[in-house]
Amino acid sequence: MTRQLPRRLHAGAWWLWALGLMAVATQTTNPLLLGLVVAVAGVVVASRRGGAAWASGYRAYLVVAAVVVAIRIFFRTLFGGGAGPDVLFHLPRLSIPGGLSVGGPVTAQQVLAGLYDGFRLAAILVCVGAANTLADPRRLARSLPAALTGVATSVVVALSMAPQLVESFARIRRARKLRGETGRGWRSLRPLLVPLAEETIHRAVSLAASMEGRGYGRSTPANRRWGAVASGGLALVAAGSFWLVSGSQLLPAGATLATGALFVLVGLAGAGRENHRTRYRADRWERQEWLVGLSGVAAAAGVYMTGALTPGILLPQLEPLTWPQLTPLAAISVLIAAIPAVAAPPVPAMPNLQSIPETAP
Amino acid sequence: MISFDRVTFAYPNTHRPAVVDVDLHVGEGQLALVVGPTGAGKSTLLKMVNGLVPRFTGGTLSGRVVVGGRDIADHSVGEMADLVGYVPQDPASGFVADTVEEELAFTMEQLGLDPGVMRKRVEEVLDLMGLAALRSRRLSDLSGGEAQRVAIGAVLTAHPEVMVLDEPTSALDPAAAEEVLASITRLVHDVGTTVLMAEHRLERVVQYADQVVHIDRTGRVEAGEPAVVMERSTVAPPVVRLGRLAGWSPLPLSVREARRRAPSLMERLKAPIARAASHGEVVMEARDVSVIYGDSPAVRGVGLRLAAGEVVALMGRNGAGKSSLLWALQGAGKRSGGRVSVAGVDPATLEPDEARRFVALVPHEPSDLLFMESVGDECRRADAANGSPPGTCGAWLERLLGRIDPDLHPADLSEGEKLALVLAIQLGARPKVVLLDEPTRGMDYAAKQHLSDLIREIAGQGTAVMIATHDVEFAAETAHRVVVMADGEIVADDRTAAVVVSSPVFAPQVAKVLAGDWLTVDDVAASLEPA
Numbered sequence: 001m002t003r004q005l006p007r008r009l010h011a012g013a014w015w016l017w018a019l020g021l022m023a024v025a026t027q028t029t030n031p032l033l034l035g036l037v038v039a040v041a042g043v044v045v046a047s048r049r050g051g052a053a054w055a056s057g058y059r060a061y062l063v064v065a066a067v068v069v070a071i072r073i074f075f076r077t078l079f080g081g082g083a084g085p086d087v088l089f090h091l092p093r094l095s096i097p098g099g100l101s102v103g104g105p106v107t108a109q110q111v112l113a114g115l116y117d118g119f120r121l122a123a124i125l126v127c128v129g130a131a132n133t134l135a136d137p138r139r140l141a142r143s144l145p146a147a148l149t150g151v152a153t154s155v156v157v158a159l160s161m162a163p164q165l166v167e168s169f170a171r172i173r174r175a176r177k178l179r180g181e182t183g184r185g186w187r188s189l190r191p192l193l194v195p196l197a198e199e200t201i202h203r204a205v206s207l208a209a210s211m212e213g214r215g216y217g218r219s220t221p222a223n224r225r226w227g228a229v230a231s232g233g234l235a236l237v238a239a240g241s242f243w244l245v246s247g248s249q250l251l252p253a254g255a256t257l258a259t260g261a262l263f264v265l266v267g268l269a270g271a272g273r274e275n276h277r278t279r280y281r282a283d284r285w286e287r288q289e290w291l292v293g294l295s296g297v298a299a300a301a302g303v304y305m306t307g308a309l310t311p312g313i314l315l316p317q318l319e320p321l322t323w324p325q326l327t328p329l330a331a332i333s334v335l336i337a338a339i340p341a342v343a344a345p346p347v348p349a350m351p352n353l354q355s356i357p358e359t360a361p
Numbered sequence: 362m363i364s365f366d367r368v369t370f371a372y373p374n375t376h377r378p379a380v381v382d383v384d385l386h387v388g389e390g391q392l393a394l395v396v397g398p399t400g401a402g403k404s405t406l407l408k409m410v411n412g413l414v415p416r417f418t419g420g421t422l423s424g425r426v427v428v429g430g431r432d433i434a435d436h437s438v439g440e441m442a443d444l445v446g447y448v449p450q451d452p453a454s455g456f457v458a459d460t461v462e463e464e465l466a467f468t469m470e471q472l473g474l475d476p477g478v479m480r481k482r483v484e485e486v487l488d489l490m491g492l493a494a495l496r497s498r499r500l501s502d503l504s505g506g507e508a509q510r511v512a513i514g515a516v517l518t519a520h521p522e523v524m525v526l527d528e529p530t531s532a533l534d535p536a537a538a539e540e541v542l543a544s545i546t547r548l549v550h551d552v553g554t555t556v557l558m559a560e561h562r563l564e565r566v567v568q569y570a571d572q573v574v575h576i577d578r579t580g581r582v583e584a585g586e587p588a589v590v591m592e593r594s595t596v597a598p599p600v601v602r603l604g605r606l607a608g609w610s611p612l613p614l615s616v617r618e619a620r621r622r623a624p625s626l627m628e629r630l631k632a633p634i635a636r637a638a639s640h641g642e643v644v645m646e647a648r649d650v651s652v653i654y655g656d657s658p659a660v661r662g663v664g665l666r667l668a669a670g671e672v673v674a675l676m677g678r679n680g681a682g683k684s685s686l687l688w689a690l691q692g693a694g695k696r697s698g699g700r701v702s703v704a705g706v707d708p709a710t711l712e713p714d715e716a717r718r719f720v721a722l723v724p725h726e727p728s729d730l731l732f733m734e735s736v737g738d739e740c741r742r743a744d745a746a747n748g749s750p751p752g753t754c755g756a757w758l759e760r761l762l763g764r765i766d767p768d769l770h771p772a773d774l775s776e777g778e779k780l781a782l783v784l785a786i787q788l789g790a791r792p793k794v795v796l797l798d799e800p801t802r803g804m805d806y807a808a809k810q811h812l813s814d815l816i817r818e819i820a821g822q823g824t825a826v827m828i829a830t831h832d833v834e835f836a837a838e839t840a841h842r843v844v845v846m847a848d849g850e851i852v853a854d855d856r857t858a859a860v861v862v863s864s865p866v867f868a869p870q871v872a873k874v875l876a877g878d879w880l881t882v883d884d885v886a887a888s889l890e891p892a
Binding site: 138153156157160163164167171172174175176177178179180181182190191193194195198199202203206207208209210211212213214215216217218276277278279280281282 | 411413417437438439440441442443445447449451454455456457458459462463466467468469470471472473474475476479480483500501515516519688691693694712713714715716717721722724726728729730731732733743746772786787790
């Protein structure tokens with residue numbers, strides 16, 4: 001077997017994979033299954049994460065996820081109102097005008113419902129974090145359909161501006177001391193915000209000039225015509241979905257939705273064909289991309305089937321209290337999503353990046 | 362290639378046009394240099410080449426600007442992108458991508474070039490501009506010289522026939538400037554690109570120009586042979602001023618040309634007049650100061666003494682630790698080790714509003730310190746904060762700038778004027794030591810001369826002044842002593858003449874020409890025997 005060439009996987013593949021895992025998480029409150037999702041995401045991130053700056057944020061997602069679980073349990077405990085038979089302990093009860101009450105008996109059902117619910121949200125968060133860590137969000141924007149490259153470029157530029165803003169803020173905050181302006185309260189914000197706003201506006205204007213000077217937005221009238229087709233389609237889609245959700249006339253609603261979708265596709269394709277921009281070293285979609293993306297889809301599909309065959313597995317009962325169960329199908333489905341940990345191409349080594357944390361100008 | 366035909370342009374809501382009646386023709390493969398005092402309309406002229414003026418700024422343009430057969434009146438800025446590559450004054454402000462490679466490809470992506478062509482051209486430009494080692498670096502991690510070369514490379518990939526560069530070396534240390542200029546001349550010589558370039562530091566570039574375009578303060582333009590235009594130019598590098606002083610004709614533009622004629626001048630010179638070295642008492646003593654960011658040291662165990670009345674220039678390449686040292690000495694910046702004592706007090710232990718009464722720092726970006734609605738408000742706030750009688754800051758400002766409308770908004774001031782305002786604010790606190798970080802950026806020769814005189818005057822009143830600067834001519838003019846830093850350490854610390862004359866990088870032009878202890882044209886004038 002030949003060795004896999006280290007390369008960056010298409011950002012879309014990682015997002016498809018993560019969406020699959022997220023679809024698993026939304027379908028279930030089974031803590032065993034959710035734990036498996038988090039574990040799978042963790043294993044893949046650990047083995048296929050790059051060394052770039054945007055790839056170092058995974059820990060933050062984990063922390064936020066843990067906080068979400070804690071908050072969820074806390075509120076259920078406090079406001080749960082003692083639903084369920086198995087009382088664990090009593091909290092002093094406090095009545096608030098308006099029929100609300102805080103405290104009182106705390107049941108195992110309450111706490112577990114908080115845990116399960118929070119865990120589900122946390123697992124989804126962890127999946128988003130994994131996608132963000134594995135694929136540069138900027139690269140995803142660069143891979144949007146050709147018709148949207150204009151929008152994509154703006155998004156990429158905006159994303160690149162954010163760290164500069166943070167840097168300017170730090171610099172100006174430090175400079176404030178030189179003038180002895182260290183007062184507290186909102187008045188002290190002025191020395192901070194005025195130079196920052198000035199610099200930001202100045203930078204935005206020069207950036208716009210630079211982009212223009214380098215040929216951004218050489219759009220043709222034909223391009224705009226296709227854009228109008230797509231926007232019209234989008235409006236139909238919106239109207240159709242609203243109609244559909246209101247649930248009265250399914251057939252005409254569905255037809256509107258389908259027509260709208262068709263218009264959007266035609267518009268995008270037309271604009272894409274007449275788009276004269278190209279992409280430098282565009283990410284390719286190859287066998288490994290299929291493998292990674294489909295592993296996520298397979299997990300979602302497997303868990304969906306579990307739900308159809310054995311509904312009790314996905315939403316474990318709380319009354320009476322039972323230990324959550326797993327079936328081989330559910331477990332194996334989620335484990336399929338761990339395949340990228342070995343099957344995705346290894347990440348190319350980053351060149352020795354010099355990190356300059358607090359750059360002196 | 363570039364032709365301006367009776368072009369007059371006025372910005373909206375102004376009474377006076379920025380440029381008047383310009384007739385200018387730059388042939389293919391020529392390097393034309395735009396010179397003139399600050400605010401004379403150099404940038405305006407450059408931006409007209411691809412239509413950023415007036416399309417981006419508004420205003421009224423009369424006459425015709427035709428570049429490579431395209432009239433800017435009929436083509437949008439974007440449509441000129443394949444023909445004209447424009448590199449703005451601050452290259453980092455124009456970066457759109459994340460990494461060097463993506464930045465280089467951006468223009469080509471917009472022009473819709475074939476991916477295969479793009480790949481090849483990126484590799485070519487990486488080599489041409491010496492960027493191969495930086496290809497996957499993040500743009501925010503580049504040094505000034507690297508960023509400038511990336512910015513040039515980024516427009517170069519589109520193979521423009523015309524390059525427009527606005528002060529490409531103004532923020533660079535002498536060595537990095539040489540590198541950038543070498544890249545630009547290589548483009549002109551090897552690729553045949555037409556280059557239109559504005560620059561304040563003529564000593565760096567004038568010898569490379571085929572044509573010099575001079576704009577004066579009224580917006581009138583004169584273009585012609587460099588040696589001819591420099592005869593009457595309101596801005597002139599030291600070597601030209603030396604030539605004028607000695608009455609040489611045609612004027613020398615490079616050190617090499619001047620050196621051939623130097624012997625005749627040397628015969629007429631007395632020994633250089635030694636500068637009065639100051640021997641005031643030591644007001645600042647720093648011992649073993651170090652600054653460490655993360656695990657990379659920026660300043661390593663620096664010891665330094667500043668005496669009252671002394672002007673010291675702090676030199677060294679970008680990233681040598683000059684700014685970090687200034688901030689550490691002031692006390693507002695990070696200091697990882699060592700001791701600083703100003704009149705027996707460590708400024709870092711004081712509250713910020715106390716510390717600035719001992720050490721005042723004018724930072725690299727003076728506008729960071731300006732936040733009021735008008736110049737007058739800034740001054741009033743400064744006087745109140747300094748506890749000085751009303752009008753103190755205003756009086757300093759008038760000495761620095763002459764009369765200035767107190768209702769002006771600080772954002773409307775030029776770089777030099779902002780610097781003067783911040784300096785006036787800081788001087789109001791009567792500090793014992795004044796530190797300036799790169800004060801001459803964007804200043805013309807007259808403004809620099811004025812600043813130099815003022816710094817001497819401030820020092821004459823018993824203040825110690827230290828200036829971090831890349832400008833060797835300014836340092837030669839102003840400083841009693843030069844301290845050179847490299848890699849966070851001090852590598853030279855001596856009288857100005859002793860440090861700069863022997864250095865190939867830091868020697869001012871006059872010292873290179875005359876190979877003696879004369880540093881500036883004024884030095885030479887003072888020791889010139891009447892003919």
